[in-house]
Amino acid sequence: MRIQRANSSGFTLIEVLIAAIILFSSISLIAELFKSATFNSNKAANVAKVYQLAPTALDMIKAQIQAAASSQYPPQIMGSLELGTVTYNYEAKRTSFLPEALVTEEGLNPQNRFALYDVTVLMTYGNTERAFNTKVATW
Numbered sequence: 001m002r003i004q005r006a007n008s009s010g011f012t013l014i015e016v017l018i019a020a021i022i023l024f025s026s027i028s029l030i031a032e033l034f035k036s037a038t039f040n041s042n043k044a045a046n047v048a049k050v051y052q053l054a055p056t057a058l059d060m061i062k063a064q065i066q067a068a069a070s071s072q073y074p075p076q077i078m079g080s081l082e083l084g085t086v087t088y089n090y091e092a093k094r095t096s097f098l099p100e101a102l103v104t105e106e107g108l109n110p111q112n113r114f115a116l117y118d119v120t121v122l123m124t125y126g127n128t129e130r131a132f133n134t135k136v137a138t139w
Contacts, residue, residue, distance in 0.1 A: 050086055050125050057081055057088045058121070062136050065092050065117055069138040073097060073115045086125045092117040092136060114139045 011019075060081055068077045077092040095118050099110035115138045123130045 049084075050123070053083045053086055054123065057083055057086070057123075058134060061088065061090050061119065061121065065090075065119065065136045066138045069115055069117070073112070073138070077117065086123060089122045089124070090119055092119040095135075 060083075061079070064079055064081070065077050068074065068079075073094065075094045079090055081088040081090070094115050096116045097112045098114045099112050100114070117136045117138065119134050119136055121132055121134065123132070
């Protein structure tokens with residue numbers, strides 16, 4: 001006795017299961033890519049915010065050094081500054097100390113008035129630290 005099958009145009013259970021596995025695998029891959037892209041985007045935005053504050057911090061550090069050196073011209077100046085979540089620690093070392101323009105009259109001793117400082121700045125935000133150098137002139 002022969003069993004005859006009816007012509008069916010549907011999918012078998014195995015075909016549906018394989019299609020579902022492929023679909024869910026691709027969805028989970030796309031979700032993981034989206035999660036990774038979002039994480040990297042947030043990280044880049046935070047770093048950009050930190051580096052946008054750097055010029056303002058440098059201007060404030062220069063002003064602090066110029067104020068500290070306005071009367072005494074110390075050989076070393078140290079300080080710190082906090083902007084938002086970023087902390088800037090700096091150390092300025094005087095590298096040169098020069099008088100005003102040469103005096104042509106005899107008997108006058110020109111006094112040192114212009115100082116140049118090498119400044120090392122340590123920028124700290126979160127668990128990250130960055131160091132950079134700059135120079136500041138005072139008079």
